[in-house]
Amino acid sequence: MNELNKELEKLYLSKTDGIFKMYKELNESGYDDFSYPLLLHVWEEEYSKAPVKLMIIGQETNGWGAKLETSDHVISSMQNYKDFNLGRNYNSTFWQWARKINQMMSNPDTNCFVWNNILKFGKDSDKGCPVWQVTEHENKYFNVISDEIAILKPDVCIFLTGPSYDNYIRLKFPDVEFDNFGGYKLINEVAQLKSKNLPVHSYRTYHPGYGGRYPDWYKEVFDIISQAVRKDLKVKD
Template identity: 25%
Template sequence: MSDDVATIQNKLVDFYLAELDALRLSQSLQKGQLEALSAPFFLNLHAAKAYFEAPIRVMFVGQETKGWFCRLPEILNDPKNHVPPLLARYERSLLGPPGHSHFLKTRCLLEKELTGGIPGSVIWNNLFKMDVFRGKGKSRSARNYSVALTTFSAKLFRYERELLQPDIIIFGCSATHDTVVKSLFEAPKRKTVLVHVPKELWHFKYDQIDCFRTLHPAVARFRKHQSVQKHYQKIIQEIKSGKHANAVRIVGAMASRPDD
């Protein structure tokens, strides 16, 4: 599998470099807009090798990364030399301790419940590839920042989805991002299975992929702790009792087996 992962990663990096070059040449972002954007969020599949070995492939998607590495102009000036540090940053965040991040703690919970707790077995992705610096103490939300950023992020996400072939995608983002989510999964292939809780928990399918959109784990800070926990437990329960139930049971049995 390691050779396959290396091949997929090489395809991904080539695609990233080509899209960065296209973004630089397009001049679709003005200088002030460029300087406000962070470095792009790129996946390191070597760190997520366990994702490809798991009987069930789970992708957990956040909104955008807060303060990722450096500013975008620095990356565009020398993309080839900056991609390796970006991949290393992803590896540290994916495999290292989650710290105080509600999102990363939830990703670890999903690994424990769905993929045997193997580090890197639930892959992390984001709706937006860059966040926006608006000054200290202000929101870094990338939603509605620019058409260029939305288009760039969507193009990368679609390519990553096709390359990684997830069985399940869980979006941890508010209903305000539903327009973006829907744009990534065009109708008629996108079909709603059930709206469990309006604006809080939505289950839909895209071809063979089961997708869930619920609250971002960080809203637990704003008196929604019980709702957030309940929604993620509902998603876990549905996956464990649905068409992937046997795969989850196999992973659970392997995880509980004593070492030889």
């Protein structure tokens, strides 16, 4: 296991007691429709060599296996992420755009970027947000995204969450500000996110499920973002 994955594993193991408290409280309240937490794995050699270290942040998983029951399952959950292989066998609109965005940053079409979600716990076997009690407990016991970013140190975070998830972002990054960017007048369309726990190049726009309906407009958003990133980081086209 490489160093970044060791640091991630250490982080997750330090939070397992919290996860078990979360499970206990939710189960006692009658809420059990939630999945494994999304625990990251990084292809470190590819990530470290990428011209732009990119983290793409979605909404939540569309089902993600059973619940984490013992600390041993941290390893299996990270392996689940690795086996998913950044959606290479999952031909959805989200993954088509994720790979396209990665390449627009002048990165190779490899597993050199990181996929994350603003909500670590999705539904057990379906898409969409879990009930709010699950997310409330996640924020109480397993709010780790700032720690993941501190470990991985991405140059860029792109939130493909859409404006309806902005309150979830605020719960993860209490100091976050949503600023206009790139000539877009509507914050709902595109925003630059500013927080002490985010890289300078952090942006939020629509999820590909919506933005992908307007491919020319959507591609232009990422063209403008990638131009700003590559210019600042002095990355050649």
